[in-house]
Amino acid sequence: MLTIVLEGEGLTAAVCRSGDRVMAAFTQFKPDVVLLDLMLPGLDGMSVCRQIREKSAVPIIMLTAKSDTPDVVAGLEAGADDYITKPFKNTELVARIRARLRRSEQLAEPLVFGDIVLDPAGHTVTRKGEPLELTPLEFDLLACLLGNPSQVFTRETLLQKVWGYHHPGDTKLVNVHMTRLRSKIEDDAENPEVIRTVRGVGYQAISPTP
Known part of the structure; x- marks a missing residue:
């Protein structure tokens, strides 16, 4: 069926x-x-x-x-x-x-965010010159956040933008995948330098220090 x-x-x-x-x-x-x-x-x-x-x-x-x-x-x-x-x-x-x-369409050109380079065409991510093995969903999640570093995304908004939900969804999807993403992109996932948790709201990319 x-x-x-x-x-x-x-x-x-x-x-x-x-x-x-x-x-x-x-x-x-x-x-x-x-x-x-x-x-x-x-x-x-x-x-x-x-x-x-x-x-x-x-x-x-x-x-x-x-x-x-x-x-x-x-x-x-x-x-x-x-x-x-x-x-x-x-x-x-x-x-x-x-x-x-649906592959990520947020960006047309490579995005340089501090020591992270995200290439939408090749669907690749490097940090400090080293390739990161991300799933397509993790790539889309990272692209959404890094492409809008001043924005705090609620979990509900991320479900809409990354998972394609058009109705209320299960926010633990976001929590679990954020944990997996941080384990790959952060030097210390307990003290993140790339993506911060905004308590009671959601997540935000941390703008690189000049």
Whole structure:
């Protein structure tokens, strides 16, 4: 049924019904986005998510019947970019997929922010000349913040701009991904120099010292 919906939207879908076979299918089909059911038979969805993330930065959207915070956070920490709770509307799922397929369009030219260089054309980021391995979502999150350094972004605004949400969403998505992003771009994630938390509001890029 889901395959019919996706193909009706002009998307090509390949189905894998066992967690044990996902990596072979992933290597064969090289998908642009992965829809991952956490309740897969065989190898569980969390383990599959970690295996995919070890090999690729491809966007991963979890499909889960569990809306409990620990389960959702565990999935995000395993490497998922987004999640949607079953049952869901087909239109909502398609919107989430298209948001993850859309590459960052905030910037046309490379952005130099202190010792960070963000190149939208190559979808690459370096700091102090060293490449940073960011997922597409982490890249978009960083681009949004660095491209507007004077602006404090609420978590709700980031859900709209980065995740493509057009309705209230789960702000823990932002918190988990911000933690992952900081672990990659900050010298000391506990004392950030690039992105600050504005308590009770959201996040803001810290303008580099001249």
